[in-house]
Amino acid sequence: MKNFENKVVVITGGNSGIGYATAKEFKDAGAQVIITGKRADALDASAATLGVKGVLADQSKLTDIDKLVTEVGNTVGKVDVLFINAGVAFFMPIAHTSEEQFDTMMDVNFKGSFFTLQKFLAILNDGASVVFLASGNTALNMPNSSVYSASKSAMSHLAKIAAKELAPRKIRVNTVNPGPTETEMQGKFGMDDATLKSMRDMIIGQVPLAKMGTPNDVAKLVAYLSDNTTSSFITGAEFFIDGGMAL
Known part of the structure; x- marks a missing residue:
């Protein structure tokens, strides 16, 4: 279904x-999609494969x-989903x-998220x-995290406050909290293959559904939350997609 046409x-x-899978989900649903990345080669290859900007x-x-905001505003105008x-x-x-x-995680995950939202408000x-x-992890007390x-x-608390502040404009703000998910990021934790496998097996042992999630699982949830025909009364909510790990 072309729920996001135009x-x-x-x-x-x-x-x-997860970002790539979500871009494909929206593209398949008819949306005009713009993705970002900080590695030019990977970004160009993914954009070409997906047929997006x-x-x-x-x-x-x-x-x-x-x-980014200037380029998006100049090329496509207003944004419907961020x-x-x-x-x-x-x-x-x-x-x-x-x-x-410490600074890298805070600068990307929190500061970057805050100012991305702030600067996109105009468009x-x-x-x-x-x-x-x-x-x-927001619901866990996992060592080393x-x-x-x-x-x-x-970020999660920011989203709740943003949901209240932006409600007068009928802009809905929600948070998706993935559990263990099979993504490329797992190869960037600075661990060797044996350690990564051991960590993966240990994590799966803590998941009631006894498996890892996939990027497509998360992509479908993001699309659902972004569709005003399916989730128009949902804002300020957190959705755990973790196989029950946070229970």
Whole structure:
């Protein structure tokens, strides 16, 4: 079904993983999709494969966000769906977390998300949908995830306040909290293959449904929350898509 025909969708971090799957979901539903990424080669390849527009932008840099908003406004005008998806993760004990790791996670996950929303407000249509990608970690107290979990929890609280502030414009703001999901990001945790496999097996053992999620699972939820025909009365909500891990 072409539920998003004539709609403009912007997805940050859309060149891989959940962002890529969500871009495909919206594209297949008829939307005009714009994705961002900070690796030019990966962004160009993904944009070409999907048949969407790619814009080089680093969510941690306010100047990049300004350029993104200007380019989107100049090329397609108003935006109907904003999926703030870009994120970064390092899993380290508090004792060994560096200032650089702390700043990177906070700058991308929280500061970048905050200012992406702020700067897009001028070109969001009234009645638009904003979805933040947070994390199932916001409901867990997992060792080695202190800064990551804090950055995503801050984002979740931001979304609730934004839902109230933007309600007069009928802009709905919701948060999706994935649990363990098979994405490219897992290869960026700085662990070797054996450690990653061990971590994966341990995590699956904590999931009641005994499996990992997929990017497509999350993409379909984001699309549902962005469709005014299916979710017009949903705002300020958090949706855990984690196989029951947070129970």
